[in-house]
Amino acid sequence: MIEFIPSLAGGMLIGLSASMLLLLNGRIAGISGIVGRLAQGSHIGTNSVFVAGLIFGPIVHGLAAGQPPASTITTSWPLLVVAGLLVGFGSRMGSGCTSGHGVLGLARLSPRSFVAVVTFLTAGLVTVGFIRGVMP
Amino acid sequence: MRNSAPNIATALVSGLIFGLGLSLSGMIDPVRVQGFLDVFGAWDPSLAFVLGGAVVVAFLGVAVSRRLSKPAFDREFHLPGTQTIDRRLVVGSALFGIGWGIAGFCPGPAISALALGKVEVVVFVLAMVLGVVAHDKWAGQIN
Numbered sequence: 001m002i003e004f005i006p007s008l009a010g011g012m013l014i015g016l017s018a019s020m021l022l023l024l025n026g027r028i029a030g031i032s033g034i035v036g037r038l039a040q041g042s043h044i045g046t047n048s049v050f051v052a053g054l055i056f057g058p059i060v061h062g063l064a065a066g067q068p069p070a071s072t073i074t075t076s077w078p079l080l081v082v083a084g085l086l087v088g089f090g091s092r093m094g095s096g097c098t099s100g101h102g103v104l105g106l107a108r109l110s111p112r113s114f115v116a117v118v119t120f121l122t123a124g125l126v127t128v129g130f131i132r133g134v135m136p
Numbered sequence: 137m138r139n140s141a142p143n144i145a146t147a148l149v150s151g152l153i154f155g156l157g158l159s160l161s162g163m164i165d166p167v168r169v170q171g172f173l174d175v176f177g178a179w180d181p182s183l184a185f186v187l188g189g190a191v192v193v194a195f196l197g198v199a200v201s202r203r204l205s206k207p208a209f210d211r212e213f214h215l216p217g218t219q220t221i222d223r224r225l226v227v228g229s230a231l232f233g234i235g236w237g238i239a240g241f242c243p244g245p246a247i248s249a250l251a252l253g254k255v256e257v258v259v260f261v262l263a264m265v266l267g268v269v270a271h272d273k274w275a276g277q278i279n
Contacts, residue, residue, distance in 0.1 A: 007182045009229070010161025011189025015155035018190070019197020024146040026207030026214050029154060030245040032268065039269050045139040050151035051247055058164060058251040071249055072167040073206015073256045075239050084246075084260040086235025088267020091243060093275070094228025095218065098242040099154075102187060107194035109213075115221050116229040121173075122182045123233025128173040131238065 018103055021050075023079035032102025094120070142209040153250045161186040164249040166240025173237055 018029040023067075025046065049086045062068040075083065091097040094116055095103060101120075105113020162168045163186055171180035206212055236242050241249070241260055249257045 004182050004185045006174060007161045007185040008189045010157040010159070010163070011186035012193045013157030013160065014186070014190040015158060015193025015195075015197065017150045017157060018194045019200070020153070021146065021150040022194075022197050022201050022207065023204070023210045023211070025143050025150075026210040026212060028215065029150065031242075031247065031271070035243055035247075035265065035274060038270050039265060040272065043139065046143050048156075049144055049258050050271070051149040053148045053153075054155040054158070054248045054253045055153020055156070056152050056245060057248050058159035060152065061156055061159040062251075068252060069164060070162070070168075070253070071165045071252050073240075073254065074167060075256070077259055079238055080256055080260045081263045083239035083241070084263025085267040085270070086231050087236075087239070087246070087260075088264035088269075089271045090228045090231030090235060090267075092187035092268050093269040094215065094225050094230075094232055097232060097244070098187075098236075099244050103185070103190045103194050104198070106187075106191045107198045110216075112218065112221055112225060115184040116225055119226050119229035120233030124173045124228045124237040125175050127234045127237025128170050129176040132174055132177050134171075 014103060015107075017109070018099070022104075027099055028104050030096050030104065032088075032097040033100055034097075035088075036092055091121075092128075140209065146209060154244065155185075155251075157190070158245050158248045159251075163242075164252070169240040169242075169245070170237070173240075188236040 021027050021029045032048055036049050038051065050060055058069050067093060096113065096116060101113040101116040158164050158255065162183060168180060169183060172183035174180070201207070201213060239260055241263060246257060246264060248260050250261060
């Protein structure tokens with residue numbers, strides 16, 4: 001049960017960040033959209049400092065905790081490339097990812113986002129089930 | 137207006153809080169994300185609390201925003217206007233979900249995890265940006 005508390009607190013911070021960006025700047029904190037706009041050279045100032053803030057997050061967390069946050073990557077490089085391409089292409093095609101559809105979209109009770117979340121969660125769990133079933 | 141000092145400061149602090157949340161919650165750990173998606177195996181439900189906590193707090197933010205005519209530092213709210221559930225939404229989300237399952241990274245956590253200084257994260261993020269650019273070029277051509 002204790003391992004749920006950092007996850008819940010972390011989730012609430014994400015919700016706070018999204019609320020803040022909405023109420024102050026009037027923007028949706030959707031990361032794939034922010035990456036897309038940065039790549040197109042649109043709103044460079046706000047989008048680049050948001051991305052910088054994302055990267056500072058684990059550094060501040062690590063300094064406060066006295067050790068770097070845990071992160072274990074077991075995926076091979078070729079599969080990481082395939083996965084990265086799918087995540088980038090797919091999240092833009094579907095107009096959002098876990099943040100834009102998952103957090104803001106569900107919070108706005110958007111039917112489109114509900115469909116997106118059910119679709120990517122299903123695809124994700126089928127993929128993990130397949131990978132762990134084929135390569136246990 | 138949209139790139140004024142308050143907008144920039146808001147984006148920076150908001151990004152930092154978002155990154156802290158991703159780090160604290162365990163979302164930047166691909167093995168945990170895959171454990172969350174592994175409902176047919178040794179399921180780790182803890183990350184459901186990330187989405188739950190985030191949606192509840194964001195719901196309050198959205199509720200407040202609906203009572204306002206405009207945000208503090210802009211002339212209007214910039215919200216997605218599309219309502220239609222089309223093939224693009226479903227196919228795109230499915231492709232994204234497959235990639236998410238393979239690597240255990242979605243866009244936000246992947247960018248935050250760059251802080252860890254691992255080459256694998258850089259490889260994933262470069263491929264992801266390539267995927268974003270490829271999509272936007274392709275979508276620009278078919279439209």
